[in-house]
Each structure stands twice: as structure tokens, then as C-alpha cells.
Amino acid sequence: MGVKRNVVSLLLVVIGIMSVVVLAGADAGRPDRLAGLTSEDAKERLAVGQRIRQERAETEAALIAFLENQLKIMPQEQLQNSAVAIAIDTLGDLRSVKAIPILIQLLPCYFDDGSGVMQEPITIFQVHLATPALVKIGMPAIDPVFAHAQALDPTTQERVLRLCGHIISEVLGKQAALLEIKRQQRFPSKDSRAYANLDFMYRECEKLQSDDSYWQRQAGKMKQ
Numbered sequence: 001m002g003v004k005r006n007v008v009s010l011l012l013v014v015i016g017i018m019s020v021v022v023l024a025g026a027d028a029g030r031p032d033r034l035a036g037l038t039s040e041d042a043k044e045r046l047a048v049g050q051r052i053r054q055e056r057a058e059t060e061a062a063l064i065a066f067l068e069n070q071l072k073i074m075p076q077e078q079l080q081n082s083a084v085a086i087a088i089d090t091l092g093d094l095r096s097v098k099a100i101p102i103l104i105q106l107l108p109c110y111f112d113d114g115s116g117v118m119q120e121p122i123t124i125f126q127v128h129l130a131t132p133a134l135v136k137i138g139m140p141a142i143d144p145v146f147a148h149a150q151a152l153d154p155t156t157q158e159r160v161l162r163l164c165g166h167i168i169s170e171v172l173g174k175q176a177a178l179l180e181i182k183r184q185q186r187f188p189s190k191d192s193r194a195y196a197n198l199d200f201m202y203r204e205c206e207k208l209q210s211d212d213s214y215w216q217r218q219a220g221k222m223k224q
Contacts, residue, residue, distance in 0.1 A: 100144050108157070109129070128163055162201075165205050
């Protein structure tokens with residue numbers, strides 16, 4: 001029992017030391033963003049949280065502004081540089097609700113230039129980086145994606161319509177996505193294309209439900 005007690009005590013000491021190292025900042029060359037988190041002063045601890053949230057908000061705003069500026073200076077089909085790809089991917093990781101409008105605008109953009117963001121095997125879902133970014137954001141993206149999908153011109157934007165269906169399927173789950181699309185069809189829309197677009201999305205989600213390799217095969221049609 002004495003040996004076991006000594007081992008447990010040693011482990012607790014090691015864990016304590018590791019915690020202190022992490023909180024103090026193991027890399028002395030980096031600013032310690034957690035300084036004050038373990039302070040006895042409640043105001044100082046709260047200030048750390050406020051500072052982190054402020055840094056996140058500033059990063060989010062800067063990334064959104066960067067993407068909006070990129071859209072102003074060049075057409076979507078040329079937005080294939082790694083800086084744009086990383087900005088999109090980072091906003092997805094941040095689950096930025098404020099970025100939903102710009103990410104929806106960027107749905108047509110695909111990245112196959114070795115940006116370093118994508119992983120093999122490349123699918124149409126991964127190639128259009130705004131798609132997984134919106135999936136990461138999750139439920140807040142559902143209504144905006146539905147609204148966007150219903151207004152698309154299927155003759156020129158079929159791929160984006162397909163991507164919208166994929167986002168909804170990934171966020172809600174395959175069966176729930178089918179039910180939600182049917183529910184959306186019950187509400188009349190001023191746009192005559194809305195019902196037809198929803199029907200197209202329903203059929204695409206059905207294909208995805210019955211055949212998990214469906215989206216991988218679509219990747220081969222990316223540039224057609």
C-alpha cells in the first residue's frame with residue numbers, strides 16, 4: 001500500500017508540474033495569453049477570458065474582411081490561392097456564424113492547387129472548401145443554406161445546389177435532411193424555382209443515403 005501511495009503521490013506531483021508549465025507558457029518566446037488565469041484576483045481571471053474572446057472576435061472579423069476584399073478584386077473562379085483556402089478553413093474551425101454569408105458566396109470556389117488544407121482522398125465535398133466550413137458551423141448555417149439553395153438557377157448552378165444538399169445532409173443527418181427538405185416544400189415561395197430546387201436536393205440526398213461513394217464519384221466531374 002505504501003508503494004502504491006507513493007506512486008500516486010508522484011503522479012499527482014508530475015500532473016501538477018505539467019499544468020503549471022502549460023499555464024505559464026512552455027515556450028518563453030511566445031506571449032502568455034493565459035497569464036492571470038490562475039490568479040487569486042477574480043477580476044484578473046475574468047479579464048483573461050475577455051481578452052481571449054476579443055482576440056477571437058478580431059481574428060474572425062479580419063478573416064471575413066479579407067475574403068470580402070478578395071471577392072471584390074477578383075472573380076470567384078480565380079479565388080484558388082492558399083490564403084483564401086486557409087481563411088475559409090479557419091472560419092469553419094472557429095464556427096463563425098458571422099462568416100455564413102461570405103462562405104455561402106464562396107461555395108462555387110474550388111481548391112485543387114495543393115493549398116495544403118485538403119486531405120486525400122479528395123472529394124467534391126473537400127474541394128469546395130466553403131462546404132465543410134459551413135458543416136463545421138452546423139445548425140446556424142441550415143436556414144441560410146436553404147434560402148440560398150431555393151433561389152439558385154439550376155441551369156447554371158447545379159453544383160452549388162448539390163453542395164447545399166450535402167451541407168444539410170451532413171449537419172442534420174441523412175434521414176433528418178430528407179424530412180426537412182420535404183417540410184420546406186410545404187411552404188410556398190415567391191420564386192417558382194424553389195420547389196424544383198428542393199426536389200433536386202431531395203433526390204441528391206437520397207442518392208447519398210443509398211450510396212456513400214456517390215460524392216466521391218462527383219469529384220471526377222468537378223471541372224466539367
